[in-house]
Amino acid sequence: MPMNxxxxxxxxxxxxxxxxxxxxxxxxDMPVNYGSQIEEHHTVRRxxxxxxxxxxxxxxxxxxxxxxFLLHMMANNIAKLTEPGRALYTCMLRPDGGVIDDLIVxxxxxxxxxxxxxxxxxxxxxxxxxxxxxxxxxxxxxRRDLGMIAVQGPKAREFxxxxxxxAQAPTENLKPFAAARLGEWLIxxxxxxxxxxxxxxxxxxxxxxxxxxxMAAGVKPAGLGARxxxxxxxxxxxxxxxxxxxxxxxxxxLAWTVDLQSExxxxxxxxxxxxxxxxxxxxxxxxxxxxxxxxxxxxxxxGTGEITSGTFSPTLEKSIALxxxxxxxAIGDTVQVEIREKPLNALVVKPPFARNGRALx
Amino acid sequence: xxxxxxxxxxxxxxxxxxxxDGTVExxxxxxxxxxxxxxxxxxxxxxxxxxxAGEEIAVVESVKAASDIYAPIAGEIIAANxxxxxxxxxxxxxxYTAWLFKIRPAxxxxxxxLLSAQAYAGVVDSEAH
Numbered sequence: 499m500p501m502n503x504x505x506x507x508x509x510x511x512x513x514x515x516x517x518x519x520x521x522x523x524x525x526x527d528m529p530v531n532y533g534s535q536i537e538e539h540h541t542v543r544r545x546x547x548x549x550x551x552x553x554x555x556x557x558x559x560x561x562x563x564x565x566x567f568l569l570h571m572m573a574n575n576i577a578k579l580t581e582p583g584r585a586l587y588t589c590m591l592r593p594d595g596g597v598i599d600d601l602i603v604x605x606x607x608x609x610x611x612x613x614x615x616x617x618x619x620x621x622x623x624x625x626x627x628x629x630x631x632x633x634x635x636x637x638x639x640x641r642r643d644l645g646m647i648a649v650q651g652p653k654a655r656e657f658x659x660x661x662x663x664x665a666q667a668p669t670e671n672l673k674p675f676a677a678a679r680l681g682e683w684l685i686x687x688x689x690x691x692x693x694x695x696x697x698x699x700x701x702x703x704x705x706x707x708x709x710x711x712x713m714a715a716g717v718k719p720a721g722l723g724a725r726x727x728x729x730x731x732x733x734x735x736x737x738x739x740x741x742x743x744x745x746x747x748x749x750x751x752l753a754w755t756v757d758l759q760s761e762x763x764x765x766x767x768x769x770x771x772x773x774x775x776x777x778x779x780x781x782x783x784x785x786x787x788x789x790x791x792x793x794x795x796x797x798x799x800x801g802t803g804e805i806t807s808g809t810f811s812p813t814l815e816k817s818i819a820l821x822x823x824x825x826x827x828a829i830g831d832t833v834q835v836e837i838r839e840k841p842l843n844a845l846v847v848k849p850p851f852a853r854n855g856r857a858l859x
Numbered sequence: 860x861x862x863x864x865x866x867x868x869x870x871x872x873x874x875x876x877x878x879x880d881g882t883v884e885x886x887x888x889x890x891x892x893x894x895x896x897x898x899x900x901x902x903x904x905x906x907x908x909x910x911x912a913g914e915e916i917a918v919v920e921s922v923k924a925a926s927d928i929y930a931p932i933a934g935e936i937i938a939a940n941x942x943x944x945x946x947x948x949x950x951x952x953x954x955y956t957a958w959l960f961k962i963r964p965a966x967x968x969x970x971x972x973l974l975s976a977q978a979y980a981g982v983v984d985s986e987a988h
Binding site: 519530531534535536723727787788789791809810838 | 893896897899900902918920922923925948951
């Protein structure tokens with residue numbers, strides 16, 4: 499018996515009515531699939547699928563020192579955001595450079611930002627932000643009143659506009675990583691699949707009607723199983739698996755999200771500048787039959803490594819993985835992965851493996 | 860739950876079908892394929908291998924997990940279903956048609972020791988609570 503009953507999003511009944519297979523994810527009762535997760539994956543790459551991501555948390559940061567606070571807290575340089583609605587992807591670091599979470603920051607004005615953080619780290623993130631906010635003139639507002647639906651795929655925007663005709667004009671010209679506010683809704687051209695689409699943040703009680711309208715417009719429900727195979731094909735990290743507080747962004751493929759160029763100081767900067775990087779992340783494609791999975795040992799000429807995320811790629815019809823390996827392992831190398839005590843060959847590649855409907859490897 | 864009455868079952872979610880020639884076809888149950896999700900690889904035993912009851916002899920890999928398959932009875936592997944291993948999703952589509960391997964039993968009577976459909980249904984029910 500679970501100690502605490504799992505949390506439910508406002509779409510919980512909707513998922514059950516659709517026959518979803520449910521699973522506990524970070525304390526939330528979430529749909530893992532509605533049938534075949536491979537079919538859901540293909541639908542996102544070929545048409546449009548939607549995910550209930552209401553378990554993630556929006557945190558609104560406002561006040562006179564909102565920008566100064568985020569410049570201090572985030573490894574990426576949020577001063578780059580100057581147009582209302584623009585967003586960026588960043589890590590939030592400990593003083594030793596370890597990743598507390600990866601998140602998106604939306605800018606509306608120097609006194610008005612929104613963060614979107616992972617479900618499993620939401621409480622930790624809020625406690626950290628609140629502690630560091632002391633002495634800054636800001637307010638921190640966790641938005642548990644909001645739900646979120648991610649509509650993803652080449653037809654995602656088209657079907658979204660069919661479901662929400664009034665949303666078309668305000669969102670038609672949004673560039674990727676930009677968002678538009680419509681009343682209490684925020685529609686962002688972002689996603690975690692490597693396809694085009696929108697993530698729609700809205701009052702939670704309105705999510706079931708939106709879900710129904712999107713289904714009527716042709717969007718298919720997709721669960722966490724497909725979400726994982728899609729993001730891994732797209733070369734995107736999953737916090738808690740590909741990185742955690744013991745890993746710096748320079749060691750998990752996220753150096754591109756860290757601003758070490760500007761004069762700005764931020765929590766973790768000194769540790770990163772002093773770090774002698776010994777390990778890196780590569781992509782692997784299994785050359786034999788089988789499935790790569792997290793924690794399998796990787797054997798390379800430069801030493802042993804470990805798979806951080808592995809799965810079967812529906813687009814490539816092969817198994818793929820992200821692996822943390824010693825520096826010196828090169829793209830094009832063949833390494834071995836120990837699967838059930840047998841060494842199987844894997845090719846080292848540069849992620850992403852697939853995006854925008856196509857295999858890239 | 861789909862649990863055909865004419866088959867025998869194991870607590871580890873294999874089914875066994877006695878064929879007219881005395882050999883036994885083995886696969887995984889509908890409950891098992893549903894729990895596994897999309898199946899992507901089958902790792903089947905070599906023809907000719909002698910196996911003991913309860914021995915780990917095959918693996919069914921789904922996107923989610925790798926699941927070990929156990930020989931329900933002792934005997935010799937006389938066939939592996941290469942049609943299924945070329946189309947692993949066929950196990951999801953019809954778990955009782957997509958057999959995995961065939962055994963020539965060491966003792967014909969061993970099949971009787973396996974679970975009836977009703978007993979297996981009881982196993983599944985008790986796992987759910």
